[in-house]
Every structure is written in C-alpha cells, then in structure tokens.
Amino acid sequence: MTEDDRVFKALADPTRRFLLDLLFIRDGRTLTELESELDMTRFGVMKHLRTLEEANLVVTKKSGREKLHYLNPVPIRLLHDRWIDKFTEENAAALTELKRELEREEP
Structure with a gap:
C-alpha cells in the first residue's frame, strides 16, 4: 500500500x-x-488512531506517563497538491466566471 493509499484510507472514515x-x-x-468526545470504546478509538498514525x-509524543496525539497536516497537503490543485485550477476559474x-x- 502506498503512502497516498494509507492517507486516503484514513480520511475515508468519518470518525x-x-x-x-x-x-x-x-x-x-x-x-x-479524544475518547470522551466519541461514543465508542477506548479500543475503538485506539484502532482509529492507529490507522491515522500509519498514514x-x-x-x-510521550509526556511523562501520558501519550499525546498531534495532527500532522503534511500528508493532506501533499495529497492536495498532487490530486486536487492540478485538477481544480482551471475548472474553479471557469465555474467562478x-x-x-x-x-x-x-432579473
């Protein structure tokens, strides 16, 4: 599975x-x-986080006894630059016009 595939797979799920x-x-x-914001088990949240980490x-980052989770927007930006930007530039301008x-x- 390519890096793009992992990112698309991760983004495909609403949770x-x-x-x-x-x-x-x-x-x-x-x-x-994070678990407190969702109506699912701790194990379920961990599974989703694992998929996001794989992508x-x-x-x-460990902070004492806690493990903190941070957003890394770089893979999304790379997808945007590769897949969205090149297909929307002309189309967006035409649709705006x-x-x-x-x-x-x-009237």
Whole structure:
C-alpha cells in the first residue's frame, strides 16, 4: 500500500476525520480526552488512531506517563497538491466566471 493509499484510507472514515478535526482545534490530546468526545470504546478509538498514525496524519509524543496525539497536516497537503490543485485550477476559474455570468443575467 502506498503512502497516498494509507492517507486516503484514513480520511475515508468519518470518525477518523472527526479525530483530526479535534486535533486541529486543540493539538496534543490524550487518548482519554479524544475518547470522551466519541461514543465508542477506548479500543475503538485506539484502532482509529492507529490507522491515522500509519498514514502519518497523527504523531504521538510521550509526556511523562501520558501519550499525546498531534495532527500532522503534511500528508493532506501533499495529497492536495498532487490530486486536487492540478485538477481544480482551471475548472474553479471557469465555474467562478460562469457563476458571475449567471448572476448578472438574473432579473
């Protein structure tokens, strides 16, 4: 499995996207903090975090007895640059212009 495949797999699940959102809002959370935001078992949260770590979207750091989880946005940015940017540049400009034209024609 390629790095891109691991990132796409990790992002495909809404629970994992929610975990990334939580880390975006406040980085450096413990498993207990993340678990408190979800209606699932500790084991379930750990499984999702493992998938995010395998995709390098989450990195962990020991702080005393705690393990803190941090968002790593680099893999998402790399996907954006490779898969989204090149396909949307011209299309987005064309759609923006079409929107402006249609709005001018409305009564």
